[in-house]
Amino acid sequence: MKKISLLLLFCATIIKSSDLIEIPDSTTAPLNMSQLFFQAINENNEQKALEILTRNIKINNINPNHPEMLKALHLAAAHDMQELFKQLSNLKGNPSILDYKRNTPLHFALNYNAPHVLDSCIKNGHNNFKQPNNVGISPIYICVFNKSMPMFKACLESDASLMYKIIEKTKNQTSFFFNNDSVHLIHLCAAYGNLEQILYLEQKGVDLNKKTKNGTTPLLCALESRNIETLIYIFKKTNHYENQTLEMSPLHWAAAIDDDVNFINDIINDYNLDINIKNAKGQTPLHIAVHFNNKNAIKYLLKHGANPNTRDIKGNRPIDYSNDYETMLMLKEIPGIINPSSLFKRKLDQEENLLKNTESEKESPTRKKRRNEISFLLDYFNNN
Numbered sequence: 001m002k003k004i005s006l007l008l009l010f011c012a013t014i015i016k017s018s019d020l021i022e023i024p025d026s027t028t029a030p031l032n033m034s035q036l037f038f039q040a041i042n043e044n045n046e047q048k049a050l051e052i053l054t055r056n057i058k059i060n061n062i063n064p065n066h067p068e069m070l071k072a073l074h075l076a077a078a079h080d081m082q083e084l085f086k087q088l089s090n091l092k093g094n095p096s097i098l099d100y101k102r103n104t105p106l107h108f109a110l111n112y113n114a115p116h117v118l119d120s121c122i123k124n125g126h127n128n129f130k131q132p133n134n135v136g137i138s139p140i141y142i143c144v145f146n147k148s149m150p151m152f153k154a155c156l157e158s159d160a161s162l163m164y165k166i167i168e169k170t171k172n173q174t175s176f177f178f179n180n181d182s183v184h185l186i187h188l189c190a191a192y193g194n195l196e197q198i199l200y201l202e203q204k205g206v207d208l209n210k211k212t213k214n215g216t217t218p219l220l221c222a223l224e225s226r227n228i229e230t231l232i233y234i235f236k237k238t239n240h241y242e243n244q245t246l247e248m249s250p251l252h253w254a255a256a257i258d259d260d261v262n263f264i265n266d267i268i269n270d271y272n273l274d275i276n277i278k279n280a281k282g283q284t285p286l287h288i289a290v291h292f293n294n295k296n297a298i299k300y301l302l303k304h305g306a307n308p309n310t311r312d313i314k315g316n317r318p319i320d321y322s323n324d325y326e327t328m329l330m331l332k333e334i335p336g337i338i339n340p341s342s343l344f345k346r347k348l349d350q351e352e353n354l355l356k357n358t359e360s361e362k363e364s365p366t367r368k369k370r371r372n373e374i375s376f377l378l379d380y381f382n383n384n
Contacts, residue, residue: 033052036052037049037052037053037072038071038072038075040052041072041075041076041079041081041084042075042079044079046079046081046083046084049076049081049084050083050084050087053084053087053088071099072088073085073088073089073095073097073105074099074103074105074108075108076088076105076117077105077106077108077109077112077114077117078108078109078111078112078114079112079114080109080112080113080114080115080116080117081117082116082117082119082120085105085117085120086120089120089124095120095121095124095126096126096128096131098133101133101134101135102132102133102134103133104126104128104131104133104139105117105121105126106118106121106126106127106128106129106131106139107131107133107137107139107142109121110139110142110143111142140185141185141188144185144188144189144192144194144197145188145192182211182212182213183212183216184206184210184212185201185206186198186201186206186207186208186210186218187210187212187216187217187218187221188221189201189218190218190219190221190222190225190230190234191221191222191224191225192225193222193225193227193229193230194230195227195229195230195233198218198230198233198234202237208234208237208238209238217238218234218238219231219234219235219238219253222234222235223253223256228257228260228263231253231257232257232263235250235253248279248280249273249277249279249285250267250270250271250273251264251267251268251271251275251277251285252277252279252283252285252288253267254267254285254297255285255286255288255289255292255294255297255301256288256289256291256292256294257294257297260297261296261297261300264285264297264300264301265300268304275301275304275305275306276305276306276307276310278310278312281312281313281314282311282312282313282314283312284306284307284312284318285297285301285306286298286301286302286306286308286310286318287310287312287316287317287318287321289301289318290318290319290321290322290327290331291321291322293322293324293327295326295327295330298327298330298331299330302334308331308334318331319331319332
């Protein structure tokens with residue numbers, strides 16, 4: 001799960017306009033024709049850019065061999081200037097040419113929602129949706145990251161706004177693997193909670209049980225998204241309830257969802273599960289609910305017989321995984337519950353030290369509240 005979180009964080013810092021496009025400086029005076037040309041593009045003045053290009057086709061600073069011509073092609077794609085893109089493509093002879101970050105015009109067209117240039121790329125066969133840039137981001141991934149369903153469909157099959165099918169033309173691309181770790185498009189869709197895209201991929205025959213090289217499933221990715229609708233759908237469509245004592249039972253997954261007590265009740269009734277069933281780490285659903293601070297789930301599990309003193313393979317009980325004030329109050333009132341372990345106290349000590357080391361003259365109400373909570377919990381620990 002940590003690896004998926006890092007993947008999402010890594011990707012979230014990559015797809016930004018400043019990463020994909022470097023706009024040439026147009027502040028230098030006097031402006032030469034190249035600068036005027038780029039200025040016209042940046043001002044979304046396609047007609048002016050076309051006029052400059054037509055009049056100065058043989059001028060060195062904008063001829064096809066000039067490095068900035070490559071930038072112009074990508075900028076035209078970003079600004080959805082279809083005619084300018086066409087003429088620049090004819091000059092370069094390769095509309096799929098890479099910029100210095102190895103982005104194709106298709107990267108730009110998708111990232112900046114440029115349907116006309118995208119249409120030109122598709123119709124002219126320049127539709128390599130798996131081409132990664134120098135940080136591994138492919139055009140098809142941009143569709144998922146931006147949650148752009150119309151563009152996503154355009155990459156796979158006909159879309160009403162583009163009226164063109166490409167899936168038959170790109171049969172060698174329909175495996176939709178994102179990288180060499182076997183991260184598949186279905187994992188990315190699940191990680192972002194894109195249920196509509198998951199349904200679309202499922203229609204194309206993509207297996208919802210598909211695993212990456214490190215064993216990550218779409219279900220685990222969906223848990224990261226905390227999108228209940230997506231998580232429940234994948235959960236009910238996959239076979240994770242089989243071999244439930246080896247990995248995570250349905251009840252463990254249900255306990256991790258945002259306090260969806262009805263879902264927990266349905267799982268218990270549908271699969272006739274022991275409420276204290278353990279996963280591969282010896283954790284019960286109550287361990288999981290406490291870890292996620294899902295208070296309604298905790299109340300439900302305790303009410304229906306969950307054992308608050310069950311230890312996992314590391315010797316920790318559910319209470320040892322909590323550093324939440326309200327959860328702690330709830331658990332400590334249970335008759336017969338064993339006092340928190342040193343793990344619990346160590347976490348509180350670490351947080352208290354962090355707060356002390358970052359003290360400020362004006363303490364926010366939230367910070368003050370948390371400081372008081374930690375003080376209360378430590379007092380409770382030391383006096384019991």
